[in-house]
Structure formats: structure tokens, C-alpha cells
Amino acid sequence: GAVVSQHPSWVICKSGTSVKIECRSLDFQATTMFWYRQFPKQSLMLMATSNEGSKATYEQGVEKDKFLINHASLTLSTLTVTSAHPEDSSFYICSASRDPNPEAFFGQGTRLTVV
Amino acid sequence: GNSVTQMEGPVTLSEEAFLTINCTYTATGYPSLFWYVQYPGEGLQLLLKATKADDKGSNKGFEATYRKETTSFHLEKGSVQVSDSAVYFCALREMDSSYKLIFGSGTRLLVRP
8 A cells, every 4th residue: 555654753852942744655646645643542533624825724723824834846745843832742743645536645644742 | 603513432342352443523514524533642643534425434443434414534443452442532624714623522442451
């Protein structure tokens, strides 16, 4: 199957700093990438959908200026958490798909801890 | 809007027991349906899928049948193993231009030796 890699797997940062998380499709070109947030023992909450070369579409309630998403190429999307605060601590997961195939492939997730 | 409802967990079973995790959905049109599995500290792995009514997805002994008449996609396995302990998510993919995945709340499975 297709491989999606996230980096880093975990990160600890100080409150007020910014953190960038990368999501790469290693063996296919991803026309669409999705970013999710998962709280402990809960389901995945879709944050935004990004298509290569265009602006991300954010879900209602997700702050665009806080969670910056860039999808500069067909194999890379990045999520930057700006001015992070402890409440941003969470597990962030990306997925990638190649339209019109309905299957999405997930990265291994990034655990962010803001102290 | 579209939604997915899963049975609440945790589900605790003994090894070799029969597993059923219920999943029902609400959707317009004909979505694709998926089961994903998440092991502790990891991302999601696709377990199986079905893209049209009456399709049966299967993998690693797990099965699920796309039932349009009951809008269900229940996950079953005849004999679970300790290594099957994980969280299982049912999901549908909207077939509009967004191709979003809508997830259920997840069901934690614990298999005891």
C-alpha cells in the first residue's frame, strides 16, 4: 500500500513558540491531504483539507491563523501551529489521497506537547 | 449532514471469541465505507473497505458488508487474538468534491489471553 510519513513523531515545545509538522506521501502523488486532531480516547476531528497549490479549506471552528497549512507540492503538506499554548497539546494526524480513489492513507501521527 | 455511529466501548473479549462491532451511517448518495484500526501511539491503518452496496470487505480475518437497506457496516471476526487489541474506527467518505472522511467515535477492543 501507499506510505505516508509524518515528521516529527513527537515534539515538545515552549508556550508561545511555533511548531511545524510535515506530512509526506512517499510513493504516490497526493492530490488531497487532510489534517486531523485527536484528543485522548476520542475520535479524529478534521481540521482542514488541503489541495496542492491552493489554499486549505478549514472546518468550522478551526483558527486559520493559528493552524497554518501549506500544500506546496503533490508529496508534501505542512501544518504549523503558531504561538502554541498548552491547550494545543494533542495528537495530530495527516492523511493523503489521490483523487478519485476513495482510499486515504494515514501518517503515524505527531504528538505535540506544549509546556 | 453525514454521520457515523459506532457502538461504545470498551469491548472486552477472551482470545478466540467472536467479535462484532456495530456501525451505522447516515449519508446522501452512495458513500464508500471503511474500517480503520489504531494501535496505541500510532496513526490509523486501513483495515478494510467497501465502495458499493453488498460489497464485502475483508482483511486479516475481519469482515464487514455494506448494507444499504440497514445503512450498516458492522465489523466481525470469528476468532480474535490478543494482538487485535486496538481502537477501531468506522468511517465513510463523502463522494462530493471534498472527499472528506467522516469518522465514528471509535471502539476500543481489549482481548485477554
